[in-house]
Amino acid sequence: MKKKRCQIVKTSNEARVLKELRIECGLSMREAGYQIGKSDSYISHLENGRMDIPKGEQLEILLNLYNCSQKGFYGKVRLYKEETPKIDILSNLIKKLDENKVNILIDLTEIFLTNTKQRI
Secondary structure (H helix, E strand, C coil): CCEEECCCCCHHHHHHHHHHHHHCCCCHHHHHHHHHHHCHHHHHHHCCCCCCCCHHHHHHHHHCCCCHHHHHHHHHHHHHHCCCCCCHHHHHHHHCCCCHHHHHHHHHHHHHHHHHHHHH
């Protein structure tokens, strides 16, 4: 029996590009699914990493809907760079600090916020 869903949810660049292509075409997940004979859940699972990206003919059907060739799709995937939100970068950095440095950072943040309020 063939597995359809991934055990680990990890959004790939392929999934992100598929989502961007769908949005560029002005299609909702429901509309895209309907056009290819699938459900909106199928589109959602693809775009959110719950399902592997289809291969071959199934991928071609989706890309045709999005007016994109396989060559164009994989080109976009190679060039795809997701900008990590600054708050996520900061959060990941804070996790690497020892408790003393976290306390210093808290103090500095409070000073910064106090000074910012005085300027307003």
